Amino acid sequence: MFQALRTARRRISDLDHALVRRCAALPKSVADPALRNLSTLANHSKLWFALAGGLALRKGPTRRAALRGVAAIAASSSTTNLLAKQLLPRRRPATDLLPAHRRLMSPPASSSFPSGHAASAAAFTTALCMESPLLAAAVAPVAAAVAYSRVHTGVHWPTDVAVGAAVGCGIGLATRWWWPVRPATPALARPSERVAALTGGNGLGLLINPSSGDSDPSSALADLWPGAEVLHPDPGGDLVEQLHLELDAAGDTIRALAVAGGDGTVAAAASVAGVRGLPLAVVPSGTLNHFARDVGVTSAQDSDRALTAGSAVHVDLGAVSVDGEPERWFVNTASLGGYPDMVRMREKWEQRWGKWPAGAAALVRVLAEAEPIEVRIDGAHRKIWLLFVGANSYQPKGFAPTWRPHLDDGMLDIRYVRADLPLSRIRFAFAALTGALFNSHTYVQQERQSAHVEVLGERVALACDGEVMPPGRTFNFTAHDEALRVYRPEHPAE
Template sequence: MRFLSTRERDGGVIGMTSSLDRWLVGRSARVRATPADRALKALSTAADKSRLWMALGAVLFVAGDRSARRGAVRGLLALSIASGVANGVAKPLFPRRRPPDESVPFVRRLVAPPVSSSFPSGHAASAAAFVTGLALESPAAAVAVAPVAAAVGYSRVHIGVHWPSDVVAGALFGSAVALVTRRWWAVRDDEPAALGPVEHIDPLPKGAGLLLIGNPHAGSGDGDDALADLRERLPAAEVLELGGDDFEERVDELMRRDDLRALGVVGGDGTVSAVAEYAVRHRLPLAVFAGGTLNHFARDAGVERTDVTVAGLEAGEAVRVDVAGVCLDGAEQRTFVNTASLGGYPDFVRVRERWERRIGKWPAAGIAMVRVLFRAQPLHVTVDGAHTALWMLFVGNGTYHPADQIPMSRPELRGGTLDVRYLRADVPFSRLRLVFATFTGTLEYSPTYRHRRVSRVDVRVAEEAVSLATDGEVDHRGKDFRFTSGPSALMLIKRGRAGNSQRNT
């Protein structure tokens, strides 16, 4: 079988196809006809213009779990980069003839074969980018999709439009692009944060001695369902719904009861933060039941599942975790369990959370960053006595990861650490430099970004009072803010497991 003439073998940047390529194509051509020929041709056609991967991504996004949805977004993002570079840059730079028509049987050939350079395979690059991006977030979903990606790669050889080395090169390139996305979009660690030591408390069977405070409006209006479920599971608990002008009076009255041994809360982060303040003040254990939209604290503390907290109540087990506090203008004290922020950060959080459940935290954060930066006004402050102007200030309870990118996870909720980050506005072209650094993974080298891990930080606003956001709630204003860590200040009811409480030790 003749493949290329001598002139053809010497032409092009890539040059002559290797003898191994020719041998492999020849072996493939000698495989007898089967129904798989039609299936491989159809599969290869379905992957044109990445239609197959966009459809799979949509299915995973709609029907998959949280990690599968993140994987679908990362895979499609990696695919778009890999496909664009492979087809728009690499093919013109590395011209290579495709296998001749007669290299495969007629039944396998496409009616209108592609005429662009054979090297590299854009189909293989797209397939590998998608499945590798998916694997970074959801290995289980990637295992199911990987055979399809491999079949797409082989189909390009089977129907005679690529040499095997084109497919291998495309697949390696696509995988490399997906892996590089970790540099500016960190892979989220879904493992619970490292917590403090396990402690024993009096068991609270069926909720006896528990005051359960619930937010009926949490979780997009699903709070009533969560409360109803907990009333059945904890029939001995006293239930109090959040809200009403006399809510604080009712809580204070219940706090004086002699049989009260623990507090419980069902709701989102804002509700958890409010009830945690009572628990810390009265030195009572806190049972957290996730009932909000995102439930960052419950997820990080490993109590997102109701069974974990109920088991802790029954067994009488709890763990110590850090909380943080902020003193406003030397008077009002506010507790927070996740983050506090000034400047454009409250708006950043609102935009990010609007998109986070749909496209994942990092893409949502990227959209929010761009929108807020180009609308925000500089905030002139002193941070621990140093004068600066900033776009936004982030103060996290505990250690957030990664340190040099948009925070994605919290590996520790112990140790008395505040994670302080702010974006400077007093650097030339700071907006553009921040956007560039965020999307290229170079934030740690940018003069516009500052990151510290401390136990206390003082911030004074030079102008009029500004809004403070704590755990998503923006309902306080001030000029002087003192943020402090409360090491092991909260006793969280949870069935203790060494894997959670001793992580990273």
């Protein structure tokens, strides 16, 4: 066996030297300084981090691709520099193998095997491909040039680059284990046959939350739907009650309701539309727009096409009654525990730091200071860190709930993290980091049509679609099958 290994190593070395000689024989050209500068620019992944920063400015798949790419770079750099280079040391090519004008001013002194530059380039490009294949296709030539530049400048053997690229591709693909890729297609739902077909906004009641998202869509929607009746509820009052009052005053002139805002505003409009039997058009103008993405509406133009065609689908809604009060509807999720605290902290800090930095800081703070909640869930006594309830079944299973394959399955997705097991917080964190939540006893996931949760200690707050409600002790969750009709184009955007 050792003889076979020595033979294989000698053949690899012979191949490397042959390829380097071929590279050295290439004539001098303008590509030499360009590749040298590109190789230097990619040091410590500066090139990829800069590109990711630019991509993150745009919402949607572009931002998700940038975040996944940064995560892949971090993992690949750790694997190559902290693990592989230490365990598999190898001399770099001799300086006299290549012409002097190609060499780097400050060549690296670490192990040659494998190429960290090639690993980071491949990891970043592979991660981009999972979120946006077109974006990855544009970046791939640059990534390939960075990888080749390490051979062209004489700091790596060709097999160093090949193995580094293979490691990077593998790590880029492995991010799916911790961060599943959201499907490009919208959630399935049963088409509706009885909705009003409206043009120019005639017969449409329009609710706009100008403070949602990054810009106020009022002027654009006024141009798109000049015939719509804009509703003006008081921001400080109960939005649901005010919408009912305004619709009562409008009488029969409003045949459908449209809402532009985040998921909290959409949930309020959905509850009113569901009770009144009005179809709902959604304009994604909030920060996350989970509901609009699941429905398959990516812009006001999508909703306008659906309104004009009278195309809609049936959608389930979730509802919760707190301490016997009237039900509060939610379109996405409700939660107890750390999430409401995180929302409050985020709202407190976001004016100074911005929503995303404030949200990240709030999450770290909550995880560090969380206290368990003693509850009974359908009669079973538990201590939990947090409780999640989703309207419809969420995917992926055994991981952070991200999307819904169906909007009309008539079920609640109930998940909670147990705090009554030894070292539960550490076990949960380890399972989450290793992608093994589905097999962890600390993580419970069930699907039901209803659930009763009784808090045995102090009253706790509930968050519905990101909005924090007054605290309570008893929470009755119910799934309402096909409670709402939502406008969606016959061929939703993918």
